[in-house]
Amino acid sequence: MSKPLNLAIPLVAGTFLGTWMVSAAPQQPQPVRDPAAEALKALPVAEERPEQKLTEHDKSDKFDWKKPAPLNPALKDQPNAGRITGFDFARDPLNSDKPFATFIEVMKKESEAKPKVMDAQGKLLAARYDLTPKFDPHVKMSRGKPLCTGPTARLANGVTWEKLAGMSAADIKKAGAFPYPSLPHPLHTNGGQVFPQMQLKMFPRLQRFDVDFDLPEAFLPEFPPAIFLQNRPELGDVSRGQVVHLGNFRDLFKEIMTPVQLEGMRLLLTPLPQEEFNLTDDRKSPQPQQGVACLDCHVNGHTTAQFHLSPDIRPQDRRFRLDTTSLRGMFNQQIHGSKRSLRSVEDFTEFEQRTAYFNGDPIRPMKKGFQEIPRTNIPHMAQAQNMFDFPPAPKLNVFGRLDPKKGATEQELRGEKLFFGKANCAVCHPAPFYLDDKMHDLHLERFLDEPGDGPIKSFTLRGIKDSPPYMHDGRCLTLEDTVEFFNIVLELQLTKEEKADLVAFMKCL
Ligand code: HEC
Ligand code: HEC
Structure with a gap:
């Protein structure tokens, strides 16, 4: 295990940088120190004292837990020679198919499998979405990141958004044409937290050896x-x-x-x-x-x-x-x-x-x-x-509604009218916080060969342009996708222009 030693040099350098930083002007972007990670490392030091030297005892295979000295030779005659080979509360279960897998074995196996895991997820994403980012020329997130526009979801052969919105739920389901099935975790068996x-x-x-983040940066x-x-x-x-x-x-x-x-x-x-x-x-x-x-x-x-x-x-x-x-x-x-x-x-x-x-x-x-x-x-x-x-929304008044005097455009005002009218969005996302504090069942199983998620909390739409991807699992990569989603799910039959108006309105929130 020479790994930890290799990491020591960047750590030493990091420590000096950290010390230097303290006197630097606070406004400067600073090299990042991570005290929590540093707390886990011990720096390698020269062997200067006899007690630092490894003895034969230190190195002996007495410590190989797979070869313990049994309590009594008679255990040989008992099932499994008296050993627990499956789950043992004292030992880490490691989610491994092998009862005695070590951390190194599991890491090796799962690191080797990672490219395949990510390749499969990459193929799934590429089949479902057009991942070439197209940016809104005007609207940006709060610190200036360009906003991706959509819809990004790919449609089944021969289907258009208009055609889809005109089909019955049963027909969409039968044709497998609903463009927003649930988005899976790239490594569902292990699950857990994944960072971009x-x-x-x-x-x-925060790096994992078994799985990487899957969505491109432009959509985050x-x-x-x-x-x-x-x-x-x-x-x-x-x-x-x-x-x-x-x-x-x-x-x-x-x-x-x-x-x-x-x-x-x-x-x-x-x-x-x-x-x-x-x-x-x-x-x-x-x-x-x-x-x-x-x-x-x-x-x-x-x-x-x-x-x-x-x-x-x-x-x-x-x-x-x-x-x-x-x-x-x-x-x-x-x-x-x-x-x-x-x-x-x-x-x-x-x-x-x-x-x-x-x-x-x-x-x-x-x-x-x-x-x-x-x-x-x-x-x-x-x-x-x-x-x-929330980030400031300069075009909204105290009721959370657009104010033409504050520069709201015709298109944004048309979008607002739809939001509170024909499109019914405000039923579950009412002003001023665009939140109703309720859970709703959108019954996606009407459209999808999936069991459905049951009721889900409706999220606030204030500041929504800053938080793609959308829905609980991120299946809608852009706001345009969310409008197509609801156009189908709520059976709204919105025109192309009305959909664009709704998106323009949501970008003001
Ligand atoms: C893996 C990343 C992750 C970490 C770490 C995490 N959260 Fe969360 N947090 C989430 C997710 C995902 C949700 C949404 C949960 C849901 O929708 O059921 C959430 C939701 C929340 C909410 C509710 C927000 C809402 O809109 O309803 C609060 C409050 C919250 N987290 C606080 C915390 C606190 C406090 C901690 C630390 C103890 C923490 N979170 C750590 C991912 C994380
Ligand atoms: C029947 C209630 C209901 C109606 C009507 C409704 N929504 Fe929602 N909305 C929800 C729920 C529930 C979610 C969360 C669903 C999920 O995560 O699976 C949601 C999520 C969203 C999100 C994603 C929020 C986020 O943070 O990821 C957007 C955007 C959105 N709705 C826009 C709209 C628009 C636009 C309309 C009108 C065309 C609309 N909604 C109509 C209930 C509703």
Whole structure:
């Protein structure tokens, strides 16, 4: 095992950079330090003391757990020679088909399989979507990332969007023509949290050996996303182009947030042991990790489309991919989670750690290092989350409606009229927050040879242009796709122009 030694040199360099940074001007983009990852490394040192030398005893095969000295030779005559070869609570199960698989074996096998896994997912995505990004020439996300336009979904041979919207649900189902089936996790058996490449470049501790992120960067939210605080609206985006992490949050926020909010932020940024990222052998990161922070997924209080599997459903085959939701504007939200309908940010915060982190399984965390966050600290985390606001929507008035005096265009106004009228969107996404705090069953099984997801929380549409891909699993890559989706699902028969108007309206929200 010479691996950890090789990593030492960049680490030493990183430590010097870190020291140098402290005196640099705070406005400069700074080299990223990751104190959580550093806490797990020991620097190699020269062998100078006798006790540092490895002895024969240290190196002996006494420590080979596959060749233990049995308690008593008579065990030989008992089943399995008295050994447990299957699940043993003390040993990591590793999700392996081999009872004695070691971490190295599992990592080797699953790393070797990864190109095939990603190739299959790449083919699936290419068959379903046109992944060549086409950008909106005018509308941008909050920090200027261009917005992809669509629809990106590919249609079955000979079908057009108009034809599709005119077909009955049964006919669409029979023809297998519904363009938005559920989007699978690329490695459903293992499931778990997957982070986009641009994040891994900054935070390699979030890299998995068994699976990579699948969607192209152009279709994802910004990284770093902007941060708007409801207690300091006049500041606008306070991210200053940085990804907030343990090493920079105090510099960014100490003069902006209260001590309680800062403490909440600290906890939201602290990596906690998790199913795939932990210190045991039963993990999916090459190196042992302290875990994942809340804001690793909810980056800057928003999202960059990190995903995992819904913890709320069993068996494994029925679980769906879950695209990370933004935490913006949560101070107004009354139910949380696509399926869970939890009633407070506090409850969700407490629950998130047990469910996103450990899939709703209370047994494994006991070994992987579950740290129950005391209920006395949870409100601090909740308060910090409740500071994240939506991005400004300069064309909306206090009722959340378009104001022609504020520069709304004819097309946007037509879109608004449709949204609140013919298209029925406002039934489930009412102003001013474009949120009804309800779960709705869209009964997609009418169109799809899939069992259907049952009721799902309708998400807010405020700031929606900043958070592609859309729907709980990200199956709609652009806003144009969501309009085509609802045009079919709600049987609206919208014209091409009406669809464009609706999209133009949503881009104002
Ligand atoms: C794997 C990435 C991931 C991590 C890590 C994560 N979350 Fe989440 N979070 C999600 C996803 C995905 C959802 C949407 C859940 C759903 O729809 O059921 C979510 C939803 C939420 C919600 C509800 C938002 C809403 O709109 O209903 C809150 C609050 C939240 N997370 C807080 C936290 C906190 C606090 C932590 C740390 C303890 C955390 N999250 C860690 C991915 C993550
Ligand atoms: C019957 C209730 C209902 C109606 C009507 C409705 N929606 Fe939704 N909307 C939902 C639900 C539920 C979801 C989440 C579904 C999912 O994730 O599977 C959703 C999700 C969305 C999303 C994705 C949000 C995100 O954060 O990913 C967009 C965009 C959207 N709706 C736009 C519209 C538009 C435009 C209309 C009108 C044409 C509309 N909706 C009509 C219930 C509704």
